[in-house]
Amino acid sequence: MMAKDIQEQVLERLGSLIDDELGASLQELGLVGPVSSRLRRVSAQLYYVGGAPEVAQRLQAEADAAVAELGSSVTVELLPLDPAGQAQLRERLMTPEMLEARTTRTPVFSLPGSTARVIGVSSGKGGVGKSSVTANMAAELARRGRRVGILDADVYGFSIPKLLGLTSMPRVIDDLILPPKAFGVKVMSLGFFVEEDTPVIWRGPMLHKTIEQFLVDVLWGELDYLLVDMPPGTGDVALSLQQFLPRSEIFVVTTPQSAAVRVAQRSALAAKKLKLPVRGVIENMSAFVTPEGERYAIFGSGGGARLAGDLGVELLGEVPLTMALREGGDQGIPAVIGAASDLASESLRELVDRLESLGPVRRYRSDLKVQAK
Ligand SMILES: Nc1ncnc2c1ncn2[C@@H]1O[C@H](COP(=O)(O)OP(=O)(O)OP(=O)(O)O)[C@@H](O)[C@H]1O
Numbered sequence: 560m561m562a563k564d565i566q567e568q569v570l571e572r573l574g575s576l577i578d579d580e581l582g583a584s585l586q587e588l589g590l591v592g593p594v595s596s597r598l599r600r601v602s603a604q605l606y607y608v609g610g611a612p613e614v615a616q617r618l619q620a621e622a623d624a625a626v627a628e629l630g631s632s633v634t635v636e637l638l639p640l641d642p643a644g645q646a647q648l649r650e651r652l653m654t655p656e657m658l659e660a661r662t663t664r665t666p667v668f669s670l671p672g673s674t675a676r677v678i679g680v681s682s683g684k685g686g687v688g689k690s691s692v693t694a695n696m697a698a699e700l701a702r703r704g705r706r707v708g709i710l711d712a713d714v715y716g717f718s719i720p721k722l723l724g725l726t727s728m729p730r731v732i733d734d735l736i737l738p739p740k741a742f743g744v745k746v747m748s749l750g751f752f753v754e755e756d757t758p759v760i761w762r763g764p765m766l767h768k769t770i771e772q773f774l775v776d777v778l779w780g781e782l783d784y785l786l787v788d789m790p791p792g793t794g795d796v797a798l799s800l801q802q803f804l805p806r807s808e809i810f811v812v813t814t815p816q817s818a819a820v821r822v823a824q825r826s827a828l829a830a831k832k833l834k835l836p837v838r839g840v841i842e843n844m845s846a847f848v849t850p851e852g853e854r855y856a857i858f859g860s861g862g863g864a865r866l867a868g869d870l871g872v873e874l875l876g877e878v879p880l881t882m883a884l885r886e887g888g889d890q891g892i893p894a895v896i897g898a899a900s901d902l903a904s905e906s907l908r909e910l911v912d913r914l915e916s917l918g919p920v921r922r923y924r925s926d927l928k929v930q931a932k
């Protein structure tokens with residue numbers, strides 16, 4: 560092969576590598592550098608966005624594999640994108656709406672033109688499986704081709720990165736944070752920035768500021784769904800959510816237990832007070848069923864239906880206790896992906912069906928009054 564041909568092929572192969580998080584090829588992103596050859600040795604350069612060494616390593620491996628077939632005389636060198644390059648890339652990635660949203664410190668999701676549904680997953684008390692349900696719903700939505708993000712707003716007990724097996728730091732372009740992606744789901748969490756065993760001791764204003772940054776400084780791109788894993792209880796995060804994302808819909812997770820239902824009710828009432836619509840109830844940790852079909856209602860039964868009845872909303876699903884759901888969480892592979900035939904996965908899929916068919920909240924404009932006859 561002529562040196563010229565090889566150079567072209569190298570350019571083509573490297574350019575067609577996809578940056579999954581940015582959803583475009585390196586060529587489209589302008590991240591392919593010059594290729595040169597000297598004494599039958601071809602050297603190519605790629606630019607990478609800094610902040611996450613693991614991502615750079617992965618890119619190097621992908622690039623090496625892409626040119627491997629062309630012979631051992633081709634080497635690819637990775638260079639960090641310099642500030643000018645970053646500014647250029649930033650410009651490429653931002654739509655006019657995004658730029659406007661950033662200058663006004665508004666999340667793109669609350670702009671009038673946004674079609675993203677913002678789903679706040681809340682619970683009265685901790686440990687009811689809110690994060691597991693959120694992670695699985697998101698993975699299932701992404702599997703269906705929806706554009707999905709999870710904002711881990713449980714800053715005190717962040718667990719979404721782990722549930723989705725995400726370990727790398729987010730990359731940073733200029734002043735934008737790129738949300739790492741797993742199973743097609745974009746994620747932003749304090750867990751990326753804080754060691755797991757470090758306690759987070761914050762006051763309300765700091766929390767509010769962090770939620771703002773996670774919404775405004777993170778390059779979410781266009782989404783169909785943003786799922787927000789809210790901390791248990793009624794507190795500050797609901798208030799922040801209401802301020803930044805007034806179009807959020809709230810879904811309340813409860814166990815079947817009476818005591819859990821009472822606490823869940825409180826968080827639902829808090830949402831109502833904030834004028835966030837409560838759309839439905841999700842019962843988790845419903846009866847465990849043995850392969851022989853024997854039911855064990857370990858956490859009691861009927862709680863979800865009762866709460867839904869009290870709130871006047873629909874019970875969207877009952878997710879049973881299963882080993883696969885717990886194991887999936889521990890391994891960082893959501894059960895809906897890793898154990899699709901599990902009973903919990905089955906009901907999570909039905910839950911997503913319901914969520915999708917429910918559709919976004921209809922908004923009534925207060926200036927349009929229905930005429931009484
Ligand atoms: N349906 C289920 N079957 C089996 N295990 C489950 C189920 N749902 C959740 N779990 C397990 O229960 C534990 C708590 O779940 P998870 O962390 O999702 O709850 P949470 O409500 O987000 O808790 P926290 O209040 O700590 O944020 C986890 O170990 C999880 O794997």
Ligand SMILES: [Mg+2]
Nearest residue numbers: 689690713718
């Ligand atoms: Mg949680």
